[in-house]
Every structure is written in structure tokens, then in C-alpha cells.
Amino acid sequence: MIKRIGILTSGGDAPGMNAAIRSVVLSASHFDIEVLGFYHGYNGLIADNSKIITSEDVDSIIQLGGTILKSARCAQMLEETGLIQAATTLLKNKVDALIVIGGDGSFNGLLSLQQHWSGKIIGIPGTIDNDLDGTDHTIGFSTAVNTALDAIDKIRDTADAFERVFIIELMGRHSGHITFNVGIACAAEQVLSFENFTKGSEQQTLQDLAKDIKAAKANHHHSYIIVVAEHLWQGGVNKLAEDLSKVSNIDCTACVLGYIQRGGSPDAKDRITATKMGVAAVQGLLDGKSGYMVGEQNNSIAYLPLNLAVKHTKTVSDSLVRAQDNILALTAKR
Numbered sequence: 001m002i003k004r005i006g007i008l009t010s011g012g013d014a015p016g017m018n019a020a021i022r023s024v025v026l027s028a029s030h031f032d033i034e035v036l037g038f039y040h041g042y043n044g045l046i047a048d049n050s051k052i053i054t055s056e057d058v059d060s061i062i063q064l065g066g067t068i069l070k071s072a073r074c075a076q077m078l079e080e081t082g083l084i085q086a087a088t089t090l091l092k093n094k095v096d097a098l099i100v101i102g103g104d105g106s107f108n109g110l111l112s113l114q115q116h117w118s119g120k121i122i123g124i125p126g127t128i129d130n131d132l133d134g135t136d137h138t139i140g141f142s143t144a145v146n147t148a149l150d151a152i153d154k155i156r157d158t159a160d161a162f163e164r165v166f167i168i169e170l171m172g173r174h175s176g177h178i179t180f181n182v183g184i185a186c187a188a189e190q191v192l193s194f195e196n197f198t199k200g201s202e203q204q205t206l207q208d209l210a211k212d213i214k215a216a217k218a219n220h221h222h223s224y225i226i227v228v229a230e231h232l233w234q235g236g237v238n239k240l241a242e243d244l245s246k247v248s249n250i251d252c253t254a255c256v257l258g259y260i261q262r263g264g265s266p267d268a269k270d271r272i273t274a275t276k277m278g279v280a281a282v283q284g285l286l287d288g289k290s291g292y293m294v295g296e297q298n299n300s301i302a303y304l305p306l307n308l309a310v311k312h313t314k315t316v317s318d319s320l321v322r323a324q325d326n327i328l329a330l331t332a333k334r
């Protein structure tokens, strides 16, 4: 019988985490279950920094970015002593089940915790990177794509005015979900991501881009935008802009969009996804589930074992990659 659920948000915050907290709290309250919120990710579990979260506490938070529980990355969860301390806090506070909203690092922490604590565990995918298996979308991804798109639409205005080449770096850690989706949506002339770039092909890539930019200029295209996944180019987009400026003899301006992609009010899609997942997390626990991540596949709730959710097998849609590279990318052929 579940009387008390612990909840925390961990890792990179994502728009929609508050919507998920709200949904868990309201669902739990519906079933007369108490919710204990731990602050600053797993650090709050280790330090026993917690507070009962009531339905009143989650009033008017659905529209807020960030997370009311705060977030952090917690190296102590990689060590035995940290895990034991976390388990001790859960026992002391009589927590029957723990819900963690976060990404793959957070879920690995949750899996390790199982070695020291026998309560039930459920993960809710909250990361802008969309790099978890078993769910079509993670909470925060949609808002991050829209935020980046809005920013790049503005950059396009100034790029057009100055007929400039812009190289824009997008987040995503080691996945290209944000980069490819934003690239398509902002009609980037080029998308450079892990899915279409091989390490070692830097010189060839520079030559190809230089040739394409020159052809575009000759065809009177007004601006030229290249979106690039973070961690792809050694030295980042500043170095890429420098390298490309040299090879093409054309000024290229670098722009790192950065943390703007993590902030802001969640869009409708993220609010709805987070709400559905929060309800499903509590219902899953009541149905006896443990060790699962709540996901959404083809518009339906799905539960995937946590250890499978962190395998990083979900790739950017091949049709998206091929459409961009073979049809949409501005090439010298045009």
C-alpha cells in the first residue's frame, strides 16, 4: 500500500517539469497519498532536504519554466556512501515510492538506488534533449525547439539585413533531436549534427560548406544559416566560424544559443505531455509497477523498464535527416 510518494527533479531542468510535479501531486491527492518533495535533485535526498507538497503548493505552477523543487547534478549518487545516505533518508521519511523527473543520468541514479532501497521507483522523462528511449517526446523538448526557433527567426532578420552567414550552436548533449528539428523548422541552409557528420571529415566539410556558401551568394541568397549540434565541432561554433571564414574568405558569425533553450514557459504540448505522464506515474505505482519510465508512444502512455530507457537507441527520424540533407539543404546544385 502506498501512503507516501517522494518526488524530485534532477539534471538539466526542462520546461514542463512543474507541470509534471503538479500532475503527480494532484493525482496522489486524489488517491489520498501524501507527496514529499526533495529539493535540489538527489542532493535533497542525501541531505534530507524535503517538504510535503500539497495541492495548494502546485496552484499556478503549470505555466512556469524551471522547477519549484530546484534541480542539480549529484556526483554523490555515483558512490556507495551517497546511495546509502539517500536510502536512509527514504526509510526515515517512510517513503513508499520515489518518482524522479529527469534524464538518463537521473534514471541511472534511480536504478543504483534500488540496490539499497526496496521502495517502488518510477521515472518521468524530463529533458530538453529528447534522448530517452521508450517515449516519442521527453518533457521540455517541444518548448526548447520552439524557443530556439523563435530566436533563430530573429537572427534570420538580421542575417538577411547584413547578408551574413551565421553558425548557430544548439543544445542536445550528444543527440541531434533539437538540432535537426530546429534546422528543418527554421529552414536552415545547412544542418550539421551527429547523424550526418563523421569525425575526420572536418576538412571536406569545410570545403563543401565554403563551396555552397559561395554558390548561394552568387545566386543572391540573402542570408545563410548553419545550425550545429553542441559538442560536434572541436572548439565549438566559434572555432567552426573561424575555420570556415578562412576557407571561404567570407565572414561567418558564430552564435551559441545556450541556456535560453532550457528556460521559458512550457508550450501546450509539454504541459499536456507532462500532465499525462504525471497521472500515469501515480497510476502505474498503484498498479504495482516499479522500475519503469513512463513514456508516450503514438499518443498512448507506455511503460518501459528504466534500464532500457537509457540505452540511447532512439535516433533522429531518418526521414527528417534525409529530407534535410538530400532535398532541403541549400546546395551548389541549385
Ligand code: F6P
Residues within 6 Å of the ligand: 012, 073, 103, 127, 128, 129, 171, 172, 173, 230, 262
Ligand atoms: O541535458 C540538458 C542539457 O541542457 C544539455 O542539452 C546540455 O548539454 C547540458 O544539459 C548542459 O548541462 P549543464 O546545465 O550542466 O551545463
